[in-house]
Amino acid sequence: MDILKEAFALENAKMSGMTTSNRVETSREAKRIILAINEIYKETKDTSLMDVMKRLTAKKKKIDKRLKGRQPDTF
Structure with missing residues (x-):
């Protein structure tokens, strides 16, 4: 399965x-x-x-969190 090779490559990417x-x-x-x-x-x-899928989703969430940046604290 070609898609699984891509998944493992993405999962192990720095x-x-x-x-x-x-x-x-x-x-x-x-x-x-x-x-x-x-x-x-x-x-x-x-x-x-x-x-x-769970491992890739966790990695994607980390990337997305970094893209959105830190939200300023509101009071």
Whole structure:
């Protein structure tokens, strides 16, 4: 499965020193991979695919959090 190779490559990719445009591109790529794995999961119900999706989603959330930046405290 080609999509799983992409998923593992993204999962093991180093995130330090990325530019904003690289973060946006990686976030979009993660979303594409997650959705593609989800389509396969719907057919096979393989729990290992769900684990891969969870790990990629966690990584995507970290990237998105970094993209949005810190929200100022409001009083």
